Amino acid sequence: MNLIGVRPALSGISGSKKLGFFSFNGGNQPINFKPGGVYQIKVAVEEKQTLKLDVKGKVDRFANGHAGKNHSHLSTIGNSTNIKWHECPVQKTDRQNLLQQRGCVIWITGLSGSGKSSVACALNQMLYQRGRLSYILDGDNVRHGLNRDLSFKAEDRVENIRRVGEVAKLFADAGFICIACLISPYKKDRAACRAMLPSGDFIEVFMDVPLRVCEDRDPKGLYKLARAGKIKGFTGIDDPYESPSDVEIVLQCNTGDCSTPRDMAGKVISYLEEKGYLQA
Numbered sequence: 001m002n003l004i005g006v007r008p009a010l011s012g013i014s015g016s017k018k019l020g021f022f023s024f025n026g027g028n029q030p031i032n033f034k035p036g037g038v039y040q041i042k043v044a045v046e047e048k049q050t051l052k053l054d055v056k057g058k059v060d061r062f063a064n065g066h067a068g069k070n071h072s073h074l075s076t077i078g079n080s081t082n083i084k085w086h087e088c089p090v091q092k093t094d095r096q097n098l099l100q101q102r103g104c105v106i107w108i109t110g111l112s113g114s115g116k117s118s119v120a121c122a123l124n125q126m127l128y129q130r131g132r133l134s135y136i137l138d139g140d141n142v143r144h145g146l147n148r149d150l151s152f153k154a155e156d157r158v159e160n161i162r163r164v165g166e167v168a169k170l171f172a173d174a175g176f177i178c179i180a181c182l183i184s185p186y187k188k189d190r191a192a193c194r195a196m197l198p199s200g201d202f203i204e205v206f207m208d209v210p211l212r213v214c215e216d217r218d219p220k221g222l223y224k225l226a227r228a229g230k231i232k233g234f235t236g237i238d239d240p241y242e243s244p245s246d247v248e249i250v251l252q253c254n255t256g257d258c259s260t261p262r263d264m265a266g267k268v269i270s271y272l273e274e275k276g277y278l279q280a
């Protein structure tokens, strides 16, 4: 296994799967760690480190005492030149142990009016009642601050999703169950956010609600304005929404008679329980 030039990030080593993820040339390479195993991993400038795992598969320590980042190498990331990753001793696994949960991103996508915010709030509340920490990144809300400079033209939507994806990744790294609810109309952008996280930690939820139901609801009167040509480039009217085909959870409502947001959120809770996200 050649991991030269990598920036090993020991996130995701928890739960029953004992998976470790190493950032490799910008991507994530899942590696199966076995409990009790001792692994030699070649990093950066031919430096060898021994990663020890305890019987539960948790990282015990690195033989040479640091977390295996490349401490000598300077990187160029986008327009940022000569930057270096700074590692601290308290890691994601420590924060997860503190919170007794696993950090992840629940990404809720769907048309305006499909019920994203309602499900996000219900889920947030149900998790809170179970003593689990979650935080909502709602497209509408984030556009009040961080993304106030962005419009609804295609390239701004792309940037909107990229920024929220990055923020969500930070929340997940902090150990939160981060609930991002945005229209996120383009498949490619959702896939890019998925790729930012270790496999399994990006849980996509599709609000499968047809346009006619959303338009009937129209709580903000935006569809009416869009139909009247007073809002240009409105998703579903004169701007595309690319429905996902392969997601973790589909919450469907074909008629005006849907299950409640709480029932829908319950399905997400079941998924989280089943996959072990509600324990460290």
Ligand SMILES: Nc1ncnc2c1ncn2[C@@H]1O[C@H](COP(=O)(O)OS(=O)(=O)O)[C@@H](OP(=O)(O)O)[C@H]1O
Binding pocket: 111, 112, 113, 116, 117, 138, 139, 140, 143, 152, 156, 157, 158, 160, 161, 181, 182, 183, 184, 185, 220, 222, 231, 232, 233, 234, 235, 239
């Ligand atoms: N042109 C256009 N198209 C779609 N939506 C519009 C538009 N203009 C304003 N709004 C309001 O903005 C909310 C969607 O913001 P998002 O950040 O989630 O959108 S996106 O993911 O960047 O497409 C969306 O909120 P939700 O109804 O909660 O989805 C709308 O209230």
Ligand SMILES: Nc1ncnc2c1ncn2[C@@H]1O[C@H](COP(=O)(O)OP(=O)(O)O)[C@@H](O)[C@H]1O
Binding pocket: 110, 111, 112, 113, 114, 115, 116, 117, 118, 119, 217, 219, 258, 259, 260, 261
């Ligand atoms: N499961 C549901 N059944 C019926 N109405 C719903 C449901 N979920 C949301 N709504 C209603 O639909 C409208 C849009 O919901 P909202 O959560 O704001 O959607 P979005 O965030 O996707 O725009 C609101 O008036 C809300 O009360």
